[in-house]
Structures are given as C-alpha cells and as structure tokens.
Amino acid sequence: MIAALRSEVVKLATTRLWWVLALILIGYVGFTAALLAGLFGALGDQLSAQPNAPQLPPETIAPVVYSTVTAVGYVFPLILGTLAVTSEVRYQTLTPTFLAQPRRGRVLGAKLIVLGVTGALFGVIGLVASLGLGAPILAATGTDARLADSETWALAGRVVLAMALWAIIGVGVGSLIQNQVAAIVSVLAFTQFVEPVLRFGTSIWDWTAAVGRFLPGAASDALVGASIFTSFSGVGGTVRPLEWWQGGLVLLAVAAVVSVIGYVTAWRRDIT
C-alpha cells in the first residue's frame, strides 16, 4: 500500500495539472476575498445606517471573506480529483498502473488518500490567498479581521477538511464517469448550474429547504460554517442549516457512495 501511495504521489507531482490548478485557485480566491473584504469594509457602515437594508452582522464579515476558499474554490480540488482518474483512462495509463499493481482496489484507495491530502493542501493554499489578501483589506477598512479569534482558525481547519473531501469526491466521480470530457462537463454543469438552481429553488419553502440543505454544496458550506451564498439567504426561514459535523458527514457519504459505485461498476471493468 505504501508503494501504491508513493506511485500516486509521483503521478501527481510529474504533471503540470496540480500546480496550474493551484495557481488559478490562488488567483480566483484571492480576487474574490479581496473584492468582498473591500466591499463589506466600505459598505458596512452605510448598510448599518439604513434600517431597511439587509443586515450583515459585523462578526460574520471576516468568516465570509475567509470561506471564499470553499465557497468559490471547492471546484478546484473536485476537478483535480476527477482528472487524476480520467487522465489515466484517456492516456491508457491504467494498463501500466494495473500491471504494476493488479489489486485494483489498492490503486483506488491510494488515489483517494493521496488526492485527499492534496485537496487539504489546496485548502491551505486557498487560505493563504483569502487570509493573506482579505485580512489586511478588512483591517484597512476598519473591519475586525478576527485573526486573534480561535473561531477563525477553527474555520480554517474546517476549510482544509472540506477541500480534502471535495478532492476525494472528485476521485469517486472520475472512477464513475471515466470519459474525461463527460466527467468534466458533468462536474461543471452540476456545481455551476444544477446545484445553485436547486439550492435557490429549494430555499423557497421550508419542506424543500429541509431537503436542499443536504445538497453537497450546501453541506460543504455548513461544514465550513460560513459562505457568501448562505449569509444572505435563509433570512426569515425556519429551517436551520446542517451542523458543521453533519455537513462533513454528508460530504463523506457522497464521497463514499460515488467511490463505491465507481469501483463496483467502472473500475473493475476490462482494460482493453
């Protein structure tokens, strides 16, 4: 198993994919965090002066800025995990992979572990961007950056956990949908369109909201405990979002279900 893990590490480290995605993640999260920090810092005073404007409690501003890592960046570890499997199918490297390690379950297990660790690394990289740009901008605009608050660092830990789980889900998705184009289109369509529509649609009634909070994106936001998408919605709703650990369990369950189905169906298929 150690050998299978080492092989997966070498596989990731010897192609450009991981650091290209990490660079885009830094740029995207850094930009979003800086934008939100600047926006809230500048508008916070004006909003609170107007009784009719939606209220954003000042203590939620910093978490919303820092959680951009998962709120907008979770798709990066998801895609990395997916490509880690589908690129092997595309380039037919599953043949040498399974020749070197014929116990295919071990290969999948090693991929899940190595990509999980890499997803966590993506979380750390994303936090460097969101904290590194967000905190100074918040401080400069007179908003509490809450860097001394232990809850901020607990949130950072949950961000890392969420990013790890998304990478693991990606491996599961890749093992299930082995065609690279189909897998990437599915991931983007679900995360960028289907789920946002479902989350908005289910938030209308209480009974649908009770179901909608189990959507993976909603569960991820619940695990992290803050998100630009949840801070403004749910106003007046009686359905509480999931607890952070419940959100984590939902993500873990999604990862387990797609990986097991992928293993049983596509992963054990003939390699021709």
Add this chain to the structure above:
Amino acid sequence: MSKHFGAVRAVSDVTFTVEPGRVTGFLGPNGAGKTTSLRMLLGLVRPTSGSATFGGTAYRDLARPLSTVGTALEASSFNPGRTARRHLAVYAAAAGIARSRIDEVLTLTGIAEAADRRVGGYSLGMRQRLGLAFALLGDPEVLVLDEPINGLDPEGIRWIRELLQHLAGEGRTVLVSSHLLSEVQQTVDRVVILSRGRIVHEGSLDDLEGAQRVLVNAQDRAALRAALLAAGLAVVDTDAGLAVPGTPADIGALAYRAGVALSLLQPERAGLEEVFLELVGSGEGAAA
C-alpha cells in the same frame, strides 16, 4: 481461455504453454484475438471462461508482478506530459523498484539521451523503446510483448531481435505477438498461430515448413475437385491445377479410387509465409 464480448466470440478455447529459454511467436492477423488473449493473461481483461498462470500463479496474485512479468502492450500508454524518466518513476514506485534501475533500462533501450523530454514529442519508434524499458524495469523472468516491432526502423528491428534472443538465451520466457510472420521469423523458436479467436497451429517453425502440398490435375478437373472435396480436403485453384494438402501417394490413391485419370501429380513445398497466410486466410475474409 475464452472471451466473448456480447455475441462476439473474440477468443475461443485458446490453450497453450510458453516455455522458458525460448522466444515464442504469437501470430495472427489483426483482429484474431491476440491482444485480448494477452490482456486476459495479464489480468486486465476477465476471461469468460478459463484462466492463465505464470508458473502456477495468476497475474493478479503475483507478489511482485513487474519483477516477474515484464509487459509492453501498446505504444500509446503514456501521459504525454511526463518525461520518459518520470513515466518509469511512477511504476518503479508502484512496484518498489530502485530508482537506479530506471537509468539502466533507459540506457539498455537506447533512449537515455531523450529521457528528460516529454513523451508527447516521441516518435513511434521511441515510444516502442520506452514501452520496452517499462517491460524490463523489474528485470523479469517472463516478457510479454505485443507487436514490439511495429514502428521500428530496420536498425531498431535488428536491435530488438538480438535483444529478444539474448533475453531468451539467459533462460527467460519471451512471448512476442505479431501480425506478420516475416517480422519475427528469424527471431522465434516456436509459434502459436491464432485465427478468428482459435489456435490453428502450435509448434516449431520447422513443423510449419513441413506442411506439404500437392499440385494435382486431371482432364476432368471437376470430377477431381469433387473427389478431393468429398475427402474433406481444402482445395485451392491454381493455373497449373488444384493445390491440396497431403502427399503425392495419398492424393494419387484417392484419385485412383475415385476413377479419375490424373494429368499431373507434383509435390510442392509451400513457403512459410504462404502456409501462414493459408492458415489464417479464412480470418482475413471475415475481417473484410
């Protein structure tokens, strides 16, 4: 072993043994089931029935697969973004093979100078050599090579022939597939010939050359043909007469019993390539 893809019987009851110390050719036209058979051998394709073992152990159960069986299946199993050295490093790590061995096989296969270039820019010949480097990575006792000569230049072909014979000379077991007999004729000691998923010949090349034909003719050629067909012989029409497998004595006796007066009865030693094409000929008709 047998393998059916739905209604298609890709491989039917293929059984053979490959001996150490010799180069065995696994021959047949494209689509005969060679690659499917090799992939079943290596646990990549699950047989519909039957099994294959290396010294009694199935590939999936080998403790150190790459150090027991070295495989080169096709010239395209590479991530084009990796260099040759890194490609080999991935599988050396998976198989617990020392990194120093990577340099050895790169030198052995003659691609050491290109080892740090991305594989995407490699020629087919260089990919074949990298495939062979992967096969040799674990210094295995058994080598399974699928069409390793494809895409090599004449110098490369001579090099691989010498390498394969050298490896067999060290007592290793070498199985080489090809769709051209002429490609491996000078290299192999034994052949297994596959056509339409079935073995049509297994043995030494001498056995194959020994296959005899008789050229026979008569004034009443139709009656002769009918007699030969009635005896279950495969009849090939030529300008000079009818070519049938067998000895002059057998065919002469057969014609005598049928009451056909012969105008020609001539033994003919068919060339190796001709015998091969005849053996697999029916397969080509199906492929077209």
